[in-house]
Amino acid sequence: MGKKILVIDDDAAFVRLVGQTLNQQGYEVLSANSGGDGLKLLFTHKPDMVLLDVVMPGMDGWQACSRIREISDIPVIMLTAREKTEDDVVRGLGCGADDYVIKPVGSKELVARVKAVMRRTELPSSRQGGEVTYSDDFLSVDIAGRKVMVNGKQVRLTPVEFRLLALLMQNAGRILTHRQLLEKVWGWEYIDDLDYTRIYVWHLRQKIEPDPAKPKYIITEPGVGYCFHKAD
Secondary structure, three states, X not given: OOOEEEEEOOOHHHHHHHHHHHHHOOOEEEXXXXXXXXXXHHHHHOOOEEEEEOOOXXXXXXXXXXXXXXXXXXXXXXXXXXXXXXXXXXXXXXXOOOEEEEOOOOHHHHHHHHHHHHHHHHOOOOOOOOOOOEEOOOEEEEOXXXXXXXXXXXXXXXXXXXXXXXHHHHOOOXXXXXXXXXXXXXXXXXXXOHHHHHHHHHHHHHHHOOOOOOOOOEEEEOOOEEEEOOOO
């Protein structure tokens, strides 16, 4: 079998359908019907990806995702039957999720999302370069070492947040369009999901900007995209 995917969802019929779909694509599928059982499988089987339902009894998807992020950078796709709202997407990304998919989801779309996220995690995070990519008296980023320091304290970024920051920094002073960012960071399957860049940039600013409401590093070019600005 190929890479292992852990499906954590209390909907047995949905789990069976997802299992059949992913098995046909060569993935080995593990399943759990609760957040607690899912975490146990994560520890014992070390899967390559987690598909995680939001609404479950006991430990819900938000809590499970936060627990996963405390110990691992494994890619997590959140699944929900709830109506999609920006607050829910922000919450999911804030927990460290790599993607947020609404159920019911077609087999082709699910496979495309899984492959895109899996492919993204296998790509190098940066070009070759010096150890310290950027440093000033507030922000220091070592792309090769995957280390971000803000005001003297190390800050943990999710894999997607780090990839987004690295891409912007590697193109410092150049405006990157929403679609350029989506294609390079998320993959071509996401080039129409323009909200992703806005939400992720917002979240990244909360972690690295002295004043997120008045950013000095990640600058918005209205209607176009974003640019990384080196502090004077």
